[in-house]
Amino acid sequence: MKKKHFIFLGTAGIIYYSWLFIILFISLILMYESNTPINWPAIIIGAIFGICFIYTYLFSYWTLNYLKFPYRKKLKISHTPELVQRYWWFSIYKIKLQDYPTYYLLRIEKNKATSRVALSK
Numbered sequence: 154m155k156k157k158h159f160i161f162l163g164t165a166g167i168i169y170y171s172w173l174f175i176i177l178f179i180s181l182i183l184m185y186e187s188n189t190p191i192n193w194p195a196i197i198i199g200a201i202f203g204i205c206f207i208y209t210y211l212f213s214y215w216t217l218n219y220l221k222f223p224y225r226k227k228l229k230i231s232h233t234p235e236l237v238q239r240y241w242w243f244s245i246y247k248i249k250l251q252d253y254p255t256y257y258l259l260r261i262e263k264n265k266a267t268s269r270v271a272l273s274k
Contacts, residue, residue, distance in 0.1 A: 156214035159258040161222065162245070166257075169224065173209065176202040215258070220248060234258070 160166065180202060184195035212223040215234065219227040234246040237257070246258045 156216060157260060158210060158214045159246070159260045160210075161213060162257040162259055165222075169209075173202070173205055176205060215248070220250065220256070 161169070176198060180195050180199040183198065184192055187195065209223045212221060214221050215230065217233075218230060220230050221227050228250055230248060231251045232249050234248045237245045237247050239245075242261050242263055244260045244262055246260060247255060248258060249255050
């Protein structure tokens with residue numbers, strides 16, 4: 154089975170993405186408070202944000218047996234992911250793990266029925 158990449162929601166997602174976007178905001182603050190035309194510290198910290206953001210997307214996935222977060226080892230899935238809600242290309246799944254709380258995952262996937270409706274309008 155292919156890897157299904159996702160954006161995790163809930164308290165774990167809020168905490169993780171808050172820390173991730175703090176890196177971006179520090180870069181923007183350094184950029185706007187600088188007197189020089191090229192601010193290398195802001196560029197370096199912005200590049201670190203970009204690398205962390207891409208790393209987060211590439212290493213947040215699930216397969217039939219495992220769930221992988223960017224900050225944790227692979228976790229065994231006890232139940233198959235359950236689709237909670239779907240709206241256009243966005244799907245929210247609920248995954249229950251054995252020893253951990255329930256996680257909600259946002260996945261962007263192209264739905265064939267939705268794309269036909271969007272094209273016909």
